[in-house]
Amino acid sequence: MNNEHITEQAVTSSASIREGRGQTAVDYRYLRMARIWAENSYCKRRQVGALVVKDKMIISDGYNGTPSGFENVCEDETGVTKPYVLHAEANAITKLARSGNNSEGSTLYVTASPCIECAKLIIQAGIRRVVYAEKYRLTDGIDLLTRAGIEVEYRSLDGTR
Numbered sequence: 012m013n014n015e016h017i018t019e020q021a022v023t024s025s026a027s028i029r030e031g032r033g034q035t036a037v038d039y040r041y042l043r044m045a046r047i048w049a050e051n052s053y054c055k056r057r058q059v060g061a062l063v064v065k066d067k068m069i070i071s072d073g074y075n076g077t078p079s080g081f082e083n084v085c086e087d088e089t090g091v092t093k094p095y096v097l098h099a100e101a102n103a104i105t106k107l108a109r110s111g112n113n114s115e116g117s118t119l120y121v122t123a124s125p126c127i128e129c130a131k132l133i134i135q136a137g138i139r140r141v142v143y144a145e146k147y148r149l150t151d152g153i154d155l156l157t158r159a160g161i162e163v164e165y166r167s168l169d170g171t172r
């Protein structure tokens with residue numbers, strides 16, 4: 012555990028080394044944690060988890076679901092997702108708005124490709140890097156992030172435990 016901490020500290024201090032194996036391993040760990048966090052979601056169609064990491068600390072987390080105080084059901088009787096369900100990224104970012112933490116310069120780990128609505132929030136939250144695990148047919152969210160100069164990386168969790 013201690014070694015892991017040192018490794019992470021060393022790799023995040025250098026952008027060039029960050030592309031190497033060290034950061035990749037850390038990225039996978041956080042993504043796997045995000046995937047486990049997605050299990051909190053009571054949505055049936057899809058479970059998505061997100062973590063916001065800054066200075067080697069998880070400063071926020073989220074999973075897709077209805078707003079606080081609403082019933083814990085994401086889909087209507089026909090199985091369609093309710094319009095007021097918040098995405099994992101939106102829940103993680105809005106949770107930060109109620110906390111003392113600041114997302115400026117942070118990394119967002121999310122188990123699915125961000126949609127365009129979440130991409131807007133990610134940009135405005137000052138998140139600098141997005142690592143996601145699952146591609147989506149629409150790439151408008153990813154395109155917007157890239158256009159905003161945010162570093163976007165895809166890491167497949169297929170075959171990882």
Ligand SMILES: [Zn+2]
Binds near residue numbers: 100127129
């Ligand atoms: Zn979204």
